[in-house]
Amino acid sequence: MFFELLKELFGFRDIIDIITVALFIYGIIYFLAVTKGFQILRGLVFLGLFWFASEIIQLRTLSWIFEKLWTLGLFSIVVIFQPEIRRTLARIGEKTKVIKFSSVEERTIERIVRACRFMSDRQIGALIVIERNQDIEDIIEGCVYIDATVSVELLITVFYPMTPLHDGAVVIRGERIAFASCVLPLSKTTELPKKYGTRHRAALGISEESDAIAVVVSEETGEISLAVEGKLERSLDPEILKDRLSELLGLRHETT
Numbered sequence: 001m002f003f004e005l006l007k008e009l010f011g012f013r014d015i016i017d018i019i020t021v022a023l024f025i026y027g028i029i030y031f032l033a034v035t036k037g038f039q040i041l042r043g044l045v046f047l048g049l050f051w052f053a054s055e056i057i058q059l060r061t062l063s064w065i066f067e068k069l070w071t072l073g074l075f076s077i078v079v080i081f082q083p084e085i086r087r088t089l090a091r092i093g094e095k096t097k098v099i100k101f102s103s104v105e106e107r108t109i110e111r112i113v114r115a116c117r118f119m120s121d122r123q124i125g126a127l128i129v130i131e132r133n134q135d136i137e138d139i140i141e142g143c144v145y146i147d148a149t150v151s152v153e154l155l156i157t158v159f160y161p162m163t164p165l166h167d168g169a170v171v172i173r174g175e176r177i178a179f180a181s182c183v184l185p186l187s188k189t190t191e192l193p194k195k196y197g198t199r200h201r202a203a204l205g206i207s208e209e210s211d212a213i214a215v216v217v218s219e220e221t222g223e224i225s226l227a228v229e230g231k232l233e234r235s236l237d238p239e240i241l242k243d244r245l246s247e248l249l250g251l252r253h254e255t256t
């Protein structure tokens, strides 16, 4: 009876419409919840109430200003949320991608780990980004194009202090060192302990903005860390680093 009534009231198209709108609203609420959105929303509601009040008591100049600011406000929201929007769109694209952009072989992982061990023992600072499915070229800046096979010697040479390329990050794409000296976006997280500086913040930044992972060797302590999806896995020993890289780059099934 109830379903009969529903069928009369709504067509198939209406149901699809309602489900799509519900998913859309859920997406917006989820997006606001995981970003700084709720704080901004609170501010907007406050301004909206202020506007409403100014309309009611007919404060014309104030209402006029609010009217003009409305379009500017919409534009600012796009600017403020630009990183989140980019990340969300990239993730959607990523999920629909079938073929891997590049694949990293086991020998490349071994070379990266050996270079990290060497640099960690000698406290040579390093930042190595490994691309996964997503091309990160539009997120990084100032890179020097290298395009050379990954080798332990080359990685160490790039990060050797006082050499022209040692500042910034190396980007590994498949079997190649694609770039060196790259400037990465810095994470704004407040969860990173004070002892970590911009090198670790840059590693976190690229792992937040893309699906790439980043290995950091601290110049101050020799500590090896790995940034994955906005989280820093700290104090890894080289064997653990190798296991984690193999898992994350799809060479070994993740253990649950």
Ligand SMILES: Nc1ncnc2c1ncn2[C@@H]1O[C@H](COP(=O)(O)OP(=O)(O)OP(=O)(O)O)[C@@H](O)[C@H]1O
Residues within 6 Å of the ligand: 125, 126, 127, 166, 167, 168, 169, 182, 183, 184, 185, 186, 195, 196, 197, 198, 199, 200, 201, 202, 217, 218, 219, 220, 221
């Ligand atoms: N945005 C960035 N992108 C890439 N590399 C960066 C960026 N910012 C800083 N770096 C690198 O980090 C170095 C500075 O590291 P800093 O001492 O501030 O960080 P840290 O996290 O404390 O690392 P460490 O433990 O090695 O000292 C710079 O010389 C540069 O090589």
